[in-house]
Amino acid sequence: MLIERIWAANSYRNFHYLIACPESGEALAIDPLEWQRCLDTARTKGWEITQILNTHEHLDHTGGNEGMVAATGARVLAHAAAASRIGGVDRGLGRGDVIRVGRTVELECLDTPGHTLSHICLFAQTQEPALFCGDTLFNAGAGNCHNGGNPERLYETFAGQLARLPDSTRVFPGHEYMARNLEFTLDREPDNAEAATRVAAARQREPAAMPVTTLGEEKLINAFFRLRSPTVMARLREVFPEIGDPPDAKTVFLKLRELRNKW
Ligand SMILES: [Zn+2]
Numbered sequence: 135m136l137i138e139r140i141w142a143a144n145s146y147r148n149f150h151y152l153i154a155c156p157e158s159g160e161a162l163a164i165d166p167l168e169w170q171r172c173l174d175t176a177r178t179k180g181w182e183i184t185q186i187l188n189t190h191e192h193l194d195h196t197g198g199n200e201g202m203v204a205a206t207g208a209r210v211l212a213h214a215a216a217a218s219r220i221g222g223v224d225r226g227l228g229r230g231d232v233i234r235v236g237r238t239v240e241l242e243c244l245d246t247p248g249h250t251l252s253h254i255c256l257f258a259q260t261q262e263p264a265l266f267c268g269d270t271l272f273n274a275g276a277g278n279c280h281n282g283g284n285p286e287r288l289y290e291t292f293a294g295q296l297a298r299l300p301d302s303t304r305v306f307p308g309h310e311y312m313a314r315n316l317e318f319t320l321d322r323e324p325d326n327a328e329a330a331t332r333v334a335a336a337r338q339r340e341p342a343a344m345p346v347t348t349l350g351e352e353k354l355i356n357a358f359f360r361l362r363s364p365t366v367m368a369r370l371r372e373v374f375p376e377i378g379d380p381p382d383a384k385t386v387f388l389k390l391r392e393l394r395n396k397w
């Protein structure tokens with residue numbers, strides 16, 4: 135499985151991805167808003183884009199479909215429940231569906247509500263597993279729930295699905311927010327040495343050169359996986375004394391999400 139991450143260089147700070155079969159050169163494009171950039175990259179690599187996958191229905195993920203379909207004839211895949219809002223969807227997806235790219239690539243569809251209620255993540259169970267997580271999980275952060283989402287469902291997705299994937303899973307999110315998210319982790323957990331080291335490096339880097347993290351690393355630096363950290367819990371209780379001692383993991387997650395909304 136070949137993976138190409140494409141920095142969109144736009145104000146939304148999108149990351150786009152091409153996933154290609156090394157044998158056939160067929161490729162799937164994830165959320166190709168800046169579709170011309172994705173197409174140029176595919177042509178440079180000698181790949182043919184045959185499928186488009188939308189992780190969810192927001193326009194900053196679906197807005198490139200029309201141009202890409204016109205240029206390539208690619209089929210559009212999306213969550214079955216998002217299809218009517220996106221329009222032009224050829225294949226509606228649900229939990230456990232398998233997406234094949236060329237002869238060698240298989241991607242498993244995870245149903246991951248929270249950022250919206252019809253959001254898909256793709257999981258590749260390869261030697262180095264990979265997760266394409268749209269606006270659900272970001273580097274050192276979590277998606278917001280402002281536009282059709284639900285924070286309780288987002289917690290269930292994190293705790294029930296994402297946290298159970300192998301620690302070696304590489305994380306490929308839909309936007310580049312690394313430095314800002316690390317700053318939030320440090321605001322909530324000032325003694326997180328790993329986050330402190332990484333925030334200095336992230337501030338120096340161009341977005342296109344941001345490192346790819348693993349899920350194991352996210353569990354060290356992402357406040358939304360740090361629900362049992364004594365520092366995180368103690369500092370939350372300073373703001374929300376009513377949450378109990380110790381607060382349960384779900385409450386910690388929801389309060390972190392609430393703080394991050396205004397932070
Ligand atoms: Zn979104």
Ligand SMILES: [Zn+2]
Pocket residue numbers: 192194195269308309
């Ligand atoms: Zn987005």
